[in-house]
Amino acid sequence: MLVVLGHSGFIGRAVFQSLTKSADKVAGLSSAQLNLLTPQSSAVISNLSAEEPVFIFCPAVIPSQGGDNFESFRKNTEMVFNFSRGLRAGVKKVVFLSSNAVYGDHHFSGTFSESTPVIPHSFYAAAKLSGEVLLERVCADLGIPLLILRLTMVYGPGDKPRYNPAGLLLTALHNKKIEVFGEGEDVRDHLYLDDAARVIGQLAPSQAVGIYNVASGQSYSFRQVAEIIKSFLPETEIVFKPRRQPVATHHFNISKLKTALPPNFSFTSLKEGIMLLLKTDGGDKSS
Numbered sequence: 001m002l003v004v005l006g007h008s009g010f011i012g013r014a015v016f017q018s019l020t021k022s023a024d025k026v027a028g029l030s031s032a033q034l035n036l037l038t039p040q041s042s043a044v045i046s047n048l049s050a051e052e053p054v055f056i057f058c059p060a061v062i063p064s065q066g067g068d069n070f071e072s073f074r075k076n077t078e079m080v081f082n083f084s085r086g087l088r089a090g091v092k093k094v095v096f097l098s099s100n101a102v103y104g105d106h107h108f109s110g111t112f113s114e115s116t117p118v119i120p121h122s123f124y125a126a127a128k129l130s131g132e133v134l135l136e137r138v139c140a141d142l143g144i145p146l147l148i149l150r151l152t153m154v155y156g157p158g159d160k161p162r163y164n165p166a167g168l169l170l171t172a173l174h175n176k177k178i179e180v181f182g183e184g185e186d187v188r189d190h191l192y193l194d195d196a197a198r199v200i201g202q203l204a205p206s207q208a209v210g211i212y213n214v215a216s217g218q219s220y221s222f223r224q225v226a227e228i229i230k231s232f233l234p235e236t237e238i239v240f241k242p243r244r245q246p247v248a249t250h251h252f253n254i255s256k257l258k259t260a261l262p263p264n265f266s267f268t269s270l271k272e273g274i275m276l277l278l279k280t281d282g283g284d285k286s287s
Contacts, residue, residue, distance in 0.1 A: 001053040002204060004028045005036070005083070010158055011097065011151075012058035014197035022201055031059065036079035045086025054093040056204055057083060060128075064162045068123045076127035084138040093145045095204045096135050100152045100213065100252075101125035106245040113253040114150075114211045132211075145209045149200065152215040152252060155273065156193025157280040165190050165225050165270065169277055172229050172236040179239045184223025187249035189215040192268040192276070199261065208260045215252035216267040228271055232278060 002019055006012035007028030016028045034041055036059055048055075059079050061072045080096075087094070103112050104119040120126045132148050139146040159166040168178050191214065199214050220228075223238075230236045258265075268276070 001025045001027060001051055002056065003048060003053045004056045004058060005034065006031065006057070006059035008032075009058055009060075010156075010160070011154060011193070011196060012056075013158070014156070014193050015056060015058060015200050018194070018197040018201045019204070023205065027053075036082050037075060039082060041082045042086035045083055046088055049086065049088035049091050052090050052092050054095065054204055055083075055087075055091060056095045056097075056200065058097050060097070061124075063122065063124050064160055070123065073123040073127045076124070077130050080127075080131035080134055084134050087138055087142055087144060089142045089144070091142070091144045093147065093204070093209075094135060094139055095147045095149065095200065096131060097200070098128045098132055098148050098150045099125065100150050100215070100250070102129045102132070102150060106248045109247070109249045111251040111253055112213060112215075114213055114256055147203060147209050148211045149203070149214045150211065151196060152189045152191050152213070152250070154191050154193055154196045155277075156196075157277065159193070163222075164188075165229075165274055166277055168222075168225060169229050169274060172233050176233075176235050177237045177239055178226045178229060179241050180222045180226055181241050181245075182243040182247065183240055184226060184238075185221055185247055185249075187219045187221045187251070189217070189219045189250060189252050190225070190270055190273070191216050192273040195267050198265070199257070202261055202265070206260065212257050212260065213252050213254060214257060215254055217252055217254040218267070218269070219249070219251045220270055225270065228274055232274065 002023050004016045007016040008030035019026045061075045102118045102120050102125050103116050120129050153164050155164045155166040161167045172178050226238045
């Protein structure tokens with residue numbers, strides 16, 4: 001059985017929907033059904049462990065929702081703590097959704113691989129790395145295989161307004177304007193939501209363990225993102241704002257990920273992803 005924790009969230013929902021199409025037995029628990037911020041949640045995890053499931057841990061308080069502060073750090077670490085405390089020997093596998101933020105985000109430029117040193121500089125990144133370390137120890141002690149997936153910038157339908165392709169597209173649709181920092185020279189790997197879900201769906205029931213970076217392998221500057229959006233919405237004005245952080249260019253070596261995926265697995269290009277968002281009201285499912 002595959003159990004998706006946080007299955008009503010942005011990524012968790014996509015993972016759950018993807019798995020229900022390919023797996024025989026899938027269960028999902030939302031925060032309303034299982035509040036991992038409460039100590040009582042450990043008992044639920046303990047009871048579920050008896051069924052020898054594959055746990056997919058999706059819950060997270062991300063900076064754009066809860067802020068990047070001590071309180072969000074507490075919540076993110078507490079959820080992993082309560083989950084870890086409930087684990088029991090016999091669990092088939094734990095899949096933990098981490099983040100490429102553990103590499104340092106604005107404080108590193110270059111190409112990331114799984115061997116890149118981790119230097120978390122935000123509360124969010126520190127919480128993700130803490131979760132990795134805690135689960136590595138707990139799973140090792142219990143003999144549970146652990147898969148850590150460090151996801152890059154995921155965007156797609158239902159996303160919250162953020163500094164990513166979905167957020168910039170919503171701004172263009174509503175305000176006919178896109179604001180980018182500096183000259184838009186920051187470079188990121190933007191991963192379409194369905195691609196992230198498909199990768200997780202492939203790796204969760206597989207024999208893959210250890211750390212994998214999950215990215216498309218194709219990076220774009222924010223200026224390129226804005227220009228692609230403008231090619232669909234020509235009336236859009238691109239506005240350049242003063243920078244708040246040093247320029248950072250992020251590229252990903254996904255050779256390890258490719259070895260764990262089917263040879264015919266393909267990623268959605270940024271242009272294709274923006275086209276798909278335009279078909280869903282810019283990705284705003286609330287409209």
